[in-house]
Amino acid sequence: MNLLVTGGAGFIGSNYCRHVLQHHPEDSISVLDALTYAGSLSTIRDMETDPRFRFHQGRIEDPKIVDRIIQEDKIDAIVNFAAETHNDRSLIDAGDFLTSNVIGVHVLLVATRRHKLQRMLHVSTDEVYGSISSGEFTEESPLMPNTPYSASKAAGDLQCRAHFVSFGTPVIVTRGGNTYGPYQYPEKLISFFCARLMDNKKVPVYGEGSQVREWIHVMDHASGIDTALRMGSPGQVYNVGDSNERRNMEVVEILLDELGKSRELIKHIPDPREGAHDTRYSMSADKLQGLGWKPSKTFEESLRDTVRWYVDNERWWRPITQRLEYQTFVKSFYGPGLGEDL
Numbered sequence: 001m002n003l004l005v006t007g008g009a010g011f012i013g014s015n016y017c018r019h020v021l022q023h024h025p026e027d028s029i030s031v032l033d034a035l036t037y038a039g040s041l042s043t044i045r046d047m048e049t050d051p052r053f054r055f056h057q058g059r060i061e062d063p064k065i066v067d068r069i070i071q072e073d074k075i076d077a078i079v080n081f082a083a084e085t086h087n088d089r090s091l092i093d094a095g096d097f098l099t100s101n102v103i104g105v106h107v108l109l110v111a112t113r114r115h116k117l118q119r120m121l122h123v124s125t126d127e128v129y130g131s132i133s134s135g136e137f138t139e140e141s142p143l144m145p146n147t148p149y150s151a152s153k154a155a156g157d158l159q160c161r162a163h164f165v166s167f168g169t170p171v172i173v174t175r176g177g178n179t180y181g182p183y184q185y186p187e188k189l190i191s192f193f194c195a196r197l198m199d200n201k202k203v204p205v206y207g208e209g210s211q212v213r214e215w216i217h218v219m220d221h222a223s224g225i226d227t228a229l230r231m232g233s234p235g236q237v238y239n240v241g242d243s244n245e246r247r248n249m250e251v252v253e254i255l256l257d258e259l260g261k262s263r264e265l266i267k268h269i270p271d272p273r274e275g276a277h278d279t280r281y282s283m284s285a286d287k288l289q290g291l292g293w294k295p296s297k298t299f300e301e302s303l304r305d306t307v308r309w310y311v312d313n314e315r316w317w318r319p320i321t322q323r324l325e326y327q328t329f330v331k332s333f334y335g336p337g338l339g340e341d342l
């Protein structure tokens with residue numbers, strides 16, 4: 001297949017490209033990425049010389065560039081990773097989230113239909129279900145998003161459903177859990193904390209750090225998406241989760257231990273997400289497992305490997321944390337209490 005991977009210069013998208021190049025020698029990949037603050041050519045440098053890999057800069061909301069790539073690169077299917085993804089940023093201003101996560105998805109759905117593509121796979125998140133205190137979400141659970149980010153993702157998912165029902169567009173949605181691994185922009189719990197701890201800077205734990213997240217390694221997430229693309233049925237939703245439920249503080253303890261840092265670097269701060277902070281995520285991935293997919297990583301071991309990746313790849317993340325945009329966000333979001341350590 002010739003795949004158009006949108007958002008392929010980001011965290012999960014780039015790792016998905018690595019998965020495809022390794023496991024499907026007959027496939028080619030055309031990446032379309034806007035290179036917004038979270039996308040970077042340094043993230044895909046290792047694939048640039050592969051003749052099956054092409055890069056195009058542009059936005060998914062631009063139908064002209066989407067149409068041109070589909071025609072010129074003879075695309076068979078779209079896999080959409082392009083999105084604004086950070087909850088905290090969506091609390092400051094959600095405008096870009098609506099543009100990418102709703103309008104952008106609409107443009108890709110229209111293109112899938114117009115060019116009669118075999119498939120579109122839309123990558124979404126377990127956050128569309130909201131928070132669950134006991135039990136686990138299934139694909140049938142109601143959508144109850146709690147942040148502007150997760151609401152924008154839910155709106156994208158509903159566009160996919162509507163295009164399948166209205167036009168028979170062959171679209172599949174996956175909903176992934178909290179993802180960790182190499183090349184994650186250093187603003188999320190694990191990547192942000194690794195970068196700060198390596199510099200002996202304090203790390204801001206929201207409240208007590210008792211929220212529970214279900215963690216999945218990025219390569220397991222990538223293989224789950226790929227299974228849904230190739231084996232799934234149009235119009236269906238598949239959860240991509242691993243059952244690694246951990247409280248935030250449990251994760252932070254492993255980071256400190258692997259890096260050999262003191263607990264004194266933990267700074268509990270008033271929760272900036274307040275009422276919108278989901279207390280627990282948990283979902284069943286039985287439906288995807290029914291297609292033959294299984295996660296392969298052990299959580300603690302892979303988390304420690306991930307920490308070591310950030311230690312060994314400072315050349316990748318250091319330039320990001322030195323950018324003005326990055327420093328401005330961290331200072332303005334976390335305020336003077338943390339800013340003094342910057």
Ligand code: DAU
Pocket residue numbers: 085086087088124125126127176177178179187188189190192204205206207209211213248281
């Ligand atoms: O569940 C899937 C979602 O996972 C994805 O849809 C999102 O794009 C992705 O960002 C992630 O969402 P979270 O908001 O759960 O991830 P984040 O790493 O931002 O936060 C994880 C937990 O850690 C959450 O309870 C908030 C807490 N946290 C986060 C940051 C950045 C802190 O205590 N301190 C921090 O500085």
